[in-house]
Amino acid sequence: MTASAFEIVLAVPMECGSCVESVTNALKHLKGIDKFDINLKSNLVTTEGTLPPSEIVKAIQATGRDAIIRGTGKPDSAAVCILESFDPKDRFKPVKGLARIVKVSPQNVFVDLTVNGLPKGTYYPSIRASGNLSEGALSTGKLFYELDPVEVTQPSTASTTINSLGASQDSGNLFAGQSFLFAKLTPSEIIGRSIVLSRLQNEVTKDSLVGVIARSAGAWENDKQVCSCSGKTIWQERTDAKAHGVAV
Numbered sequence: 001m002t003a004s005a006f007e008i009v010l011a012v013p014m015e016c017g018s019c020v021e022s023v024t025n026a027l028k029h030l031k032g033i034d035k036f037d038i039n040l041k042s043n044l045v046t047t048e049g050t051l052p053p054s055e056i057v058k059a060i061q062a063t064g065r066d067a068i069i070r071g072t073g074k075p076d077s078a079a080v081c082i083l084e085s086f087d088p089k090d091r092f093k094p095v096k097g098l099a100r101i102v103k104v105s106p107q108n109v110f111v112d113l114t115v116n117g118l119p120k121g122t123y124y125p126s127i128r129a130s131g132n133l134s135e136g137a138l139s140t141g142k143l144f145y146e147l148d149p150v151e152v153t154q155p156s157t158a159s160t161t162i163n164s165l166g167a168s169q170d171s172g173n174l175f176a177g178q179s180f181l182f183a184k185l186t187p188s189e190i191i192g193r194s195i196v197l198s199r200l201q202n203e204v205t206k207d208s209l210v211g212v213i214a215r216s217a218g219a220w221e222n223d224k225q226v227c228s229c230s231g232k233t234i235w236q237e238r239t240d241a242k243a244h245g246v247a248v
Helices: 017-027 053-061 234-243
Strands: 006-011 033-039 044-049 068-072 078-084 095-105 108-118 121-128 134-137 143-146 150-152 175-183 194-198 209-212
Touching: 006 053, 006 095, 017 033, 017 044, 017 053, 053 068, 053 095, 053 108, 068 095, 078 194, 095 194, 095 209, 108 121, 108 150, 121 175, 134 194, 134 209, 150 175
Parallel strands: none
Antiparallel strands: 006 044, 006 068, 033 044, 078 095, 078 209, 095 108, 108 175, 121 143, 121 150, 121 194, 194 209
């Protein structure tokens, strides 16, 4: 299908015109970006197009700067799901994946799925009927929507870690993967449900990754720079999140 262009707002730390030039050079040749704007004063980068958010983040991070997605698409048109492992061995860094979901036409969403710190192989993502995680993936209910498989084959090293998901870097047996998937759904249909990532097709297992789908801010809906709860800046929260294996 053909996706409609959508807007993405990212916070990017920049100090001078040279920073702006560096980010400009990283973005101007990317296919799928129709236009972009860089605001040095507010440290914000805005893009419009059909390129997945994770690809834009990676392009900016390649300049040596970080990037935090602050909003995607129109209001009530985006969602997010953090995929976690319920395996006891992963208790210190349970986060293994992130799915960003953006509405790209009246009845279709785009799922930008990244996973990291997993054994090499093919994984099968699906949206389940329930968001009940009391028993991990096993309590998420029947199949609601089946997504295309994800190939996890990229070495999980410091230079190839996707979206700073925080997977362990001390093992050569861990890998990363990324897929850009379309689904004939709307965000309102799936918020509150869950995404499961299983090693087995058509079967949810105890070690499947799982997370609840939550509403995400649209472009320009989130201008917070300091958390009212913790008093920390978004960059301090970013550091804390990375330490726990969470992408912000």
